[in-house]
Amino acid sequence: MREFARHKEDFDSLNTRVVAISVDDREHARLVWEKVVDRQFTILSDPEAQVIRAYGLVHSSAGKEGQDIALDTTLLVDADGREHWRRVSATLPDIPSADEILGRIRESAPNSSSQ
Helix, strand or coil: HHHHCHHHHHHCCCCCEEEEEECHHHHHHHHHHHHCCCCEEEHHHHHHHCHHHHHCCCCCCCCCCCEEECCCCCEEEEECCCCCEEEECHHHHHCCCCHHHHHHHHHHHHCCCCC
């Protein structure tokens, strides 16, 4: 998340908003927003996992105490809510970098030279 915060201007230049979704409570999400991402993007607190479930990103009963947890996932969703790309990451090295996501956004831009 820190890497994405460091690239805020790059995302802004592509008219892209970064939003993290956390199943943690509101207070924990606020602390992460302040301390980890330096208030550079939005963190949605979703303790009831409504958004996570809507995207099919629940790992059932996988938490320390048997609770449902969110799968580590990166999504590209347009302003109309349509999903264009996703990667579910099983390990930390599999989480896409900010540069990779920026590249995917550039590739999908309407005036991209790849189209």
